[in-house]
Amino acid sequence: MNFNQNYKNLFCLVENVLVSQGVNTLVAIYINLLVNLSILFLLILLTKYVIRRFVVETFKTFTDKTKTTFDDFLLESNFPKDVGQIVPLLLIYYSIPYIFADFHFLLKGLLFLFNIYVIILAVWIVRSLIRTSRNYLMTREEYGDKPIESYSQVVLIILWVIGFMFIFAEVTGRSVISFAISLGAASAVLLLVFKDTILGFVASIQVSVNDIVRIGDWITFSKYGADGNVTEINLATVRVQNWDNTFTTIPTYSLISDSFQNWRGMQESPGRRIKRAIYIKQSSVKFLNQEDLQEFRKIKLVSGYIEHRQAEIDVYNNKNNIDKSLYLNGRNQTNLGVFRKYADAYLHEHSAINKDLYIIVRQLAPTAQGLPLEILCFSKDKRWENFEYITADIFDHLIAAVPFFDLKLFEAPSGDDIKNIKLESTGNAKRD
Incomplete structure (x- = not known):
């Protein structure tokens, strides 16, 4: 006291x-x-x-x-x-x-x-x-x-x-x-009256705890037609500003109940993936003779590869007494194989490609549109406009390089192509 x-x-x-x-x-x-x-x-x-x-x-x-x-x-x-x-x-x-x-x-x-x-x-x-x-x-x-x-x-x-x-x-x-x-x-009445609020509340907690979406993330939500940056997250809705500057509102609970794509992982990674194919006309693929090899040796990026590869092939063919009067016998280089190596070397030389990530040039299964030659690599710059520029620059070069390897790109015939064929056929018929 x-x-x-x-x-x-x-x-x-x-x-x-x-x-x-x-x-x-x-x-x-x-x-x-x-x-x-x-x-x-x-x-x-x-x-x-x-x-x-x-x-x-x-x-x-x-x-x-x-x-x-x-x-x-x-x-x-x-x-x-x-x-x-x-x-x-x-x-x-x-x-x-x-x-x-x-x-x-x-x-x-x-x-x-x-x-x-x-x-x-x-x-x-x-x-x-x-x-x-x-x-x-x-x-x-x-x-x-x-x-x-x-x-x-x-x-x-x-x-x-x-x-x-x-x-x-x-x-x-x-x-x-x-x-x-x-x-x-009163729980039954509360659940009925505040169903959407409760769903949004639970969803917002899970979104926050699991770090599913942040403001500024680029997400793609096909179900709601959303493709852009998240500008607002609240208890009931998530607001997305699409790339055409329109806005899409998504229920918050749909982020945990439906599937969507968050591009944050790509933006935080050391590179953005480039994955695209060019389609080669299969009838243009051939074995290379000595004249072809001599011509292709002038291409700087594959000259060393051709020399090394051809030496291995010659050793194998001589060791096994292969009859080379027919190119089908034994081992041979192909123009497509050399071009594939050229594309790989070009990507390794390209300054905008991240060399620490995958760089793959591979063939896919043949299709009715030709033989797909797929390019898989990662650009250092992940900004959208620069990424598209880098991708276009790579394929501009590779498409222009295809004829130098005696290859042809597949392209479906247009109306003018069909019209010219008909005109040529009609002219030949008249001459006959």
Whole structure:
């Protein structure tokens, strides 16, 4: 009792001194309040500095020396900083009743806000522990095939529900148990009335927790005709600005219920994929004779390849006594094979292609439109306009290079081609 009285007298010290000096009582009370608040504010700043300077830094030093990664994840989740807020809160909790002893109307409101903040801080601290446990377990080999992410999402949702229940109970002045019972009885009606809101709320939590979509991401959502950058994400809808500057609105819950394409991975990767084929007329593919090889040796990018490859072929054919009076016998180079090597060498020489990623020139299965020769590589520049320029530059060159290898590109005949054939046939018939 004496301790509480002494503690109270300490907070009224300035007021008592001023009153004893003849200052008006009301003025003394307000000056006393201002001084106490200033001292409390300085104490909170000092406490936070000490915690940040010593406690948090000590925790960082401790994590650097331990072998386990659990404490590293605790540090990443700001757990020490969140826990460090408890000491300033205790200062506030034990000081407010004495500071605002003469202001009962303010004291009640401040205690209410204090309780709300304590609930939120408790949820925040537990959330840090859940995220730390999730990240730590995902690094353990024995949990590699377990859906740890899904489990943590469920726990986080339950945690926030409990937190909101305590907040509502604090606002309404009812106990948490009675509030939960009332909420359970009205759940059927709430689910019916707020179905879209609840779906959007759950979806927004999952989108945020799983980092499915961010503002600024380029997404393609064929079902809704969306193809562009995400400009807004809220509880009910996601707004996408398409490349033609129109806007498409997508329900938030469709991001977790339907399939769509997010191009963020490409934008964050070291290259953007180029995948396109040119179609070779199959009748133009042939074996190369000595005259052809001599001519193709003039092409710088494949001259070394032709020499090395032909030496291997000659050794094989001579060793096995192959009759080369017929080109079909034994091993031979083809104009398509040399052109394929040329395309590969050209891509490796191209300054805009990322050499650390795949560079593949391959044949696909023959089609009615010819033999597809597919180019698969990655451009360094991922910006759309520059990517298209690089792609066009590559295929401009390769298409122009095809005739130098005695190859022909397939192209379906147009109306003029058919008309010219008919005219030639008619002219030949008249001459006959």
